[in-house]
Amino acid sequence: MAVSARRGQPLTSEEIYAAALRLLDTAGVDGLSMRKLAAELDVNPMSLYHHVENKQALVRGACAAVVSRLRLPPDDGAPWQEQLRTLAHAYRSLAHSHPSLWSYVDGHPDLVDQESGLWAVFNRILVAAGIPAGELVRTRTTLYAFVSGFLSAETSGLLAELGGETGADTTFADTTFESAVDLIVAGIETRHRASGDR
Known part of the structure; x- marks a missing residue:
């Protein structure tokens, strides 16, 4: 040393x-x-x-180092919906705590090991949600792009501008993020039900 x-x-x-x-x-x-x-x-x-x-x-x-400190949902048998919400909030906290790093890594995904850490937890939750192995990468990529787009708009100030937020008020961003996560959960549930009907 x-x-x-x-x-x-x-x-x-x-x-x-x-x-x-x-x-x-x-x-x-x-x-x-x-x-x-x-x-x-x-x-x-x-x-x-x-x-x-x-x-x-x-x-x-x-x-x-940042990801290692995130409060990722444990594999404790909790419903996948709850785990997905916890993961989404953990990822949002990363964007808020370290916006420069988040923005750079978001544009350079090759910097992140997609088989461990946050991604491994994401994969586990999607499997628990019933996403077939053949659709796992596509589903994960779609959801990542959706959440990253939201966070990009939020961290750049665009979301606040669209929602009419002023100053330190984050009510619109907070409630809109909850709505976004609700849409993701509902979409996965609907897709899972539809595939089960076939």
Whole structure:
């Protein structure tokens, strides 16, 4: 592990990703660089490369750190509808807590491992909802695009403008998000019933 002469203690991955996240939150992805991160951590920029390969890997690690702290629904036998609502709110909290990171990752989905974390929970819930294996990817992608579109409009201020919100009032966004999740749940239930009638 690299040790900075100024710090006198080794860097940790957790420390690196926490500092990267602070920079992402204040300056966005374009404002993040290995040099700026090194200055934030009071280390030589080269010492970062012992822990992270490049900026893309740094953003991927910061994203994984955020996702690891999300309150994802456990596999506890709760109805899939309840689990889907919990997942939707967890994902929305990510967009609200770290809008720059969320916006960047939303436009670069290759940065996220789609077989683990949030995606694994999403897949599990869709399977519990009765989505056939052959339709899982298409359904997941459709629902992701729907929710991401909503969150993009919300985080950019467009949703507030359309709803006539002013200042810090989030009532319209909150109730509209609930309606969006209701539509998703109802759509899955309807599709499941229709496929069962065949």
